[in-house]
Amino acid sequence: MDMRCALVTLAVTILSLQAGAQVRIEAEKLEVLRVTAGGHEDQEMLDFAPAGTFSGDRIVHWMGQENPGDLIEFKVPVSKPGKYRLTLGIVKSWDYGIYQPMVDGKDVGRPLDLYSGGPEEKSFAAKVDIGTIEVKREHVLLAMRYTGSNPESKSDPNPGGMGLDWVMLTPVGGSGIGDVGQPTPAAGPIGAWYEKSTGVLLVISGNGTWTMAHPDRSTTPRAGNWSQQGGAVTLRCHPAGVTQLWNRQIGSAAAQKLVTGPYDLSMVWTLQMQGGSLSGTLRAGTPRIADGGALAGFVPYNDPRSTPIKVSFAPVPRTTPPAELQPTIEKLRTTERGQVGSGLEDWLSGFIGDGDVSSDERGR
Numbered sequence: 398m399d400m401r402c403a404l405v406t407l408a409v410t411i412l413s414l415q416a417g418a419q420v421r422i423e424a425e426k427l428e429v430l431r432v433t434a435g436g437h438e439d440q441e442m443l444d445f446a447p448a449g450t451f452s453g454d455r456i457v458h459w460m461g462q463e464n465p466g467d468l469i470e471f472k473v474p475v476s477k478p479g480k481y482r483l484t485l486g487i488v489k490s491w492d493y494g495i496y497q498p499m500v501d502g503k504d505v506g507r508p509l510d511l512y513s514g515g516p517e518e519k520s521f522a523a524k525v526d527i528g529t530i531e532v533k534r535e536h537v538l539l540a541m542r543y544t545g546s547n548p549e550s551k552s553d554p555n556p557g558g559m560g561l562d563w564v565m566l567t568p569v570g571g572s573g574i575g576d577v578g579q580p581t582p583a584a585g586p587i588g589a590w591y592e593k594s595t596g597v598l599l600v601i602s603g604n605g606t607w608t609m610a611h612p613d614r615s616t617t618p619r620a621g622n623w624s625q626q627g628g629a630v631t632l633r634c635h636p637a638g639v640t641q642l643w644n645r646q647i648g649s650a651a652a653q654k655l656v657t658g659p660y661d662l663s664m665v666w667t668l669q670m671q672g673g674s675l676s677g678t679l680r681a682g683t684p685r686i687a688d689g690g691a692l693a694g695f696v697p698y699n700d701p702r703s704t705p706i707k708v709s710f711a712p713v714p715r716t717t718p719p720a721e722l723q724p725t726i727e728k729l730r731t732t733e734r735g736q737v738g739s740g741l742e743d744w745l746s747g748f749i750g751d752g753d754v755s756s757d758e759r760g761r
């Protein structure tokens with residue numbers, strides 16, 4: 398073990414002595430265990446972005462991958478096995494490729510398009526929630542697997558490259574939301590809540606994920622990951638799941654920019670559990686749309702200019718669906734069945750009962 402690696406291990410050990418502390422490591426300081434093609438470097442980023450854009454102003458940069466399937470694998474030290482939420486500080490650039498994150502050899506989350514859609518010679522930082530992972534040892538193997546490149550990505554100077562800024566592991570509370578009185582199976586729904594004013598349905602699952610459905614037919618379901626510390630529950634939405642931003646006023650060119658651009662599309666609900674209800678605020682990255690559907694600007698969710706929205710979810714009664722939820726349930730049953738993710742599907746099957754679901758649908 399070299400000195401740098403020893404220092405990283407020491408820092409992680411100290412952090413982990415505090416219960417519930419996050420582990421956050423600079424990616425450029427991680428030990429690289431495997432790289433199947435090309436070479437990697439600890440790269441200073443001041444030529445590509447203003448100071449402070451990237452943590453430590455440095456990233457790990459991998460170039461020279463040749464074929465889909467090529468990967469780079471890092472060893473991420475963790476002192477205690479358990480469940481953690483994995484968050485990556487990724488780098489988006491004019492010449493980067495599309496990468497599938499992997500943990501201990503298995504795909505986690507969705508492929509990440511690191512092409513920025515921005516100007517050449519500029520790089521952008523973005524934070525991506527990958528999902529909840531099970532750490533079984535005192536480290537995890539984190540790999541980034543090349544899957545191809547966005548057709549817009551430039552081949553000069555390093556086609557399909559990859560950059561990673563930092564890696565964060567946040568312990569997922571062992572008690573979990575199930576502590577409020579709901580049974581907690583290993584994976585399926587452990588609770589359902591709804592917003593009386595909007596008819597939005599929220600289903601939280603024991604595997605660390607949540608799904609949300611809206612009665613409005615132009616709004617597609619969303620999904621993400623949750624964590625809990627005491628009575629505070631945080632829901633985060635993967636950028637790829639923030640489809641609600643793309644309303645009908647947003648032109649397709651602007652929507653494309655939102656997907657591939659250097660924008661933080663995160664939505665974060667910060668909620669407090671009070672007597673079985675969840676109340677708090679929603680902050681979302683918000684596009685500003687000009688006449689004609691062009692993208693005029695973007696306010697990230699964590700920008701002081703972004704306006705928090707008050708939200709309040711009441712528990713859904715186990716027996717009879719409340720009237721406010723009927724349009725949402727009807728929409729789920731008729732137009733979105735099979736497309737809304739396992740949390741909503743499982744909840745819907747259990748809620749509606751045998752009379753309303755065909756045997757074919759139950760067998761999905």
Ligand SMILES: [Ca+2]
Nearest residue numbers: 423452455562
């Ligand atoms: Ca860094």
